[in-house]
Amino acid sequence: MSDEELGKKDDDHKPVKNGGQRRSSAWQPARVPPRRFLKRVGFVFVVAILVYLFVHNIPILGPDNRMRRPVYPPPSTEAAQMQTVAMNNVERNFNGPIKFTNLAVSLQAISNTRGSQANNKNVLFAAASLKSAATLLPMACQMGLGLKSYVHFALLGRSSIDMEQLWEINGIDKSCVIIFHDARPDYAGISADARLEKAVFRGLHHINTYMHPQAIILDESNEEGFFTRGVKQHVKASKTPVVQLPRFASKSLSWMTKLDSAGLRMWNNIQIDIFIQATPKSAGSLIRLLRSLSAADYTSSAIPHITIELPHNIDAATKQFLEGFAWPPPNIPNPTNERYLSLRHRISKRKLTEEETSARFLESFWPTQPQQSHVLVLSPHVEVAPQFFNYLKYLLLEYRYSTNAGFHHWGKNLFGISLEQPLVTLDGKQKFSPPLFQHPEDVNGQIGGTSNPFLWQAPTSNAILLLGEKWMELHDFISRTMQAQDLLDIMPPVISEKAISKQHPSWLEIPEEYMDDDKELRSIAQKVRSAPETQLASLSLLDALPNNGNLWPLTALPIASWEGDEIDPRDLRTNAIEFELAFKKAVGACNLDSGAGQKAYESGSTRDLFCNVS
Structure with missing residues (x-):
């Protein structure tokens, strides 16, 4: 039977309404009631709108x-x-x-x-x-x-x-x-x-x-x-x-x-402590330094701990100021109300020797985690800019922890980060002119050198961040050198010759152990005090830095030798190897020909330089 007939036969068996009257036997197409039809049209319209809005806003x-x-x-x-x-x-x-x-x-x-x-x-x-x-x-x-x-x-x-x-x-x-x-x-x-x-x-x-x-x-x-x-x-x-x-x-x-x-x-992992070694008759300078520290921005990191080492004789102005000095400053949130300030007061009145001063200085700090804990050494005669701490953290994260730093092992040769540019060479006799930066794309030298950060083989003393692992090496080096000296009848020139000014040996601008030496030192101190001061910039850090705030790779920076002259990296490595060998022979008592007694290099240690002390 046809579909039409199947439909008609089915209709014949359905009950009818309207007084029992049957619909006409003639076939008529089924009609959708108007109300149901309108509902279907509305539903399709709503779905269409939803689909359009969804596709349009993907x-x-x-x-x-x-x-x-x-x-x-x-x-x-x-x-x-x-x-x-x-x-x-x-x-x-x-x-x-x-x-x-x-x-x-x-x-x-x-x-x-x-x-x-x-x-x-x-x-x-x-x-x-x-x-x-x-x-x-x-x-x-x-x-x-x-x-x-x-x-x-x-x-x-x-x-x-x-x-x-x-x-x-x-x-x-x-x-x-x-x-x-x-x-x-x-x-x-x-x-x-x-x-x-x-x-x-x-x-x-x-x-x-x-x-x-x-x-x-x-x-x-x-x-x-x-x-x-x-x-x-x-x-x-x-x-x-x-x-x-x-x-x-x-x-x-x-x-x-x-x-x-x-x-x-590494943003939250690094820790920076601040160490200040105050000198006698430096009340005004120390107060100015502490006030500049209080005005600086520390929003990029946890508040640093400050340790101030005071001389035996403390002037009244310094004592009064420290009694009311709050650290962290009131404007910095401190939910635990913990005090991040330590004061140390020396007992002995006598003037310390170079060795004693170096030992006292190095005993002032020890990194809890050598790869993450560092110390910022500040002379009481400096003043810091408001953005100094952000600048330090920026340089530290880029030059010590970035992908490039890890791939090229920059941390192996990076001793610290200085916040000052010296005015004279280490011997105090010549004006220091830092090497100028050459743009990597300036092959023909048409642009010329520009002022930029540079690398120096010698550390400075007024404002320097020392890396934790390098501090440990320096600590170990001084300790072993002092042991080796006790075994030597004659001090070799490599450690006895004074190649730098008395202005620098103990990390202070005017080291206490030389305060009364001679007129020459007093003349140097007077020149330092009378040097013109640089105005502290109020700009944002990126606006104050060259190259739109981008830091050049460490390997692209120019290098100054110990004497202050620009030097090629290859010559620098050659000089360093020559000095290392001379030190091992004269101080470490190593046999360079046979290599007997020489030890392998270890991070945080200088045992490889000494064959005569353990």
Whole structure:
């Protein structure tokens, strides 16, 4: 039978209404009731609008055109209904299961960043608050322009803003090299804080699985409570370093955008102590130094501990000032009310010898972790700029902990970082002219040399950061040298000859052990005191540095020899080897021909230079 006949036969067996009258036996096409028809048309229209809005607002994964556009599954009817409810319902008490509808695609697209490995080049900026996003996005873009790291930005939390609108509001265009991740959960607008806190924790867990960021950068001062709690739970589990930006960080910490992922990974690990060895009759200078330290910016790090070693005789002005001196300063948050200041007062009145002064100086500090703990030695006759601590940390993270520093072993040959440029050579007889920096691309010398940081074979004494492992080597070297001297009948010239001015031997501008020596020393002291002072800059750190704040590689910096003349790196190594051999023979009593008794090099030790002491 035909389909038409099957349909008619079926109709003949159906009960009829309307007084028992049967419909005409002639076949008529079925009609959809008008009301049902209108419902279907309306449903199709709504679905079409939702699909159009969704496709039109699909977030782009990143500004790089080579990266594919994410493809998300269409929203379910339930999700669309809940979004409508969210707009009309001000109560935020939804606490159902958590789904991340937009996160999977962007995470799967970053496999080329080697995020599955613990050590990589990924850095994550994360925010839930739009205020925080407004602070972080410009910094993230600036960091991305450096092309040192893969810079990611993750949006978590309750906001319903779409990613393209977020970019538009914050002036983000295709020049911003950032990889974006939408880590907001479903039904975020009506979720309870407890659900959002859990979503932050789980979202960061998923991100960590695919990315393993070397550091997470947050603007906690403008963040939501649930976001902060979720981040803390994640960090406790993952041990990922977190950089918490203070207020106005976009200006004071803009230099951090020049660091790579390896440097940022060490942001919270390094510790810097400050040591000041006061001299008699230096009350005014010491007070000025301490006031400049109080006015400096320490938002980039934990507050440093200050140790001040006082002479036996303390003048009344110094004593009165120290009684009211607070460290950390009142403007720096100190929830534990811990005092980060130690005062040491010498017992003996007599003038110390060179050896005693050196020993006392080196015993003033010992690194708790040689690779991370360092000491800043300041003369009481200096004054620091407001940005000095940020500058130190910037140089330290770049030249000691960055990827380049690790690959080229810069830390092996880096003794410390000086904050001053000497005016005279170490012998105090000639004016010191630092070597000028030659731009690597200036092959023909058309640009000429420019002022820039440089390397010097000799340490300075007024303001210098000494690396922890090098401090240990220096400590060990002095100890072994003093032992070796007891075994020698005649002091060899390599240690007895005084090649530098009496102005420098014990790390002070005017060392106490030479205070009454002769008219020549007093003349040097007078010249130092009368030297013109440099005005302290009030600019931001990046504005004050050359090369737009970018630090040249350590191997590109010019080098000055011990005497103060510019020297080729190859000649420097040759001179260093010659001096090492002469020292081993004359002081260490080593047989250079047979090599008997010589020891292998060890980090933090100088035992390889001595064959006569253990």
